[in-house]
Amino acid sequence: MYQHSAIRRQARAGAALLIAGCVFASAAFAHVFPQKQEPGAGATVASPAAVKITFDGPLEPAFSSLTVTDATGKQVNTAKATVDAHEPAVITVPLPTLSTGHYTVHWVAVASDGHRTHGDYPFDVK
Secondary structure, X not given: OHHHHHHHHHHHHHHHHHHHHHHHHHHHOOOOOEEEEEOOOOOEEOOOOEEXXXXXXXXXXXXXXXXXXXXXXXXXXXXXXXXXOOOOOEEEEEOOOOOOEEEEEXXXXXXXXXXXXXXXXXXXXX
């Protein structure tokens, strides 16, 4: 009888550890979202040299991207976006000189744990 009680206690303890591990693991696997955009969403600015977005966690450089399109939907950046090696939560794409008009930033952010988020926002060049 004693042996069965000990086994049950061990099984309960193991189950509790498994549940706790799952709870903490799911908290660690989070999506990343923008915290700061340059130029900002909805801003009217002089032609920016680049678009830079800072996320709330590190990005996977191979799968994260940033593009800018004009009012007709044509991509205006010719260079590829890069994730900063020293600040892995920052992605930047250089831009050519933009003419006056409406532009949209499109971003895809893949967290270091593989979770993907995406979005876009507008800005205007005066």
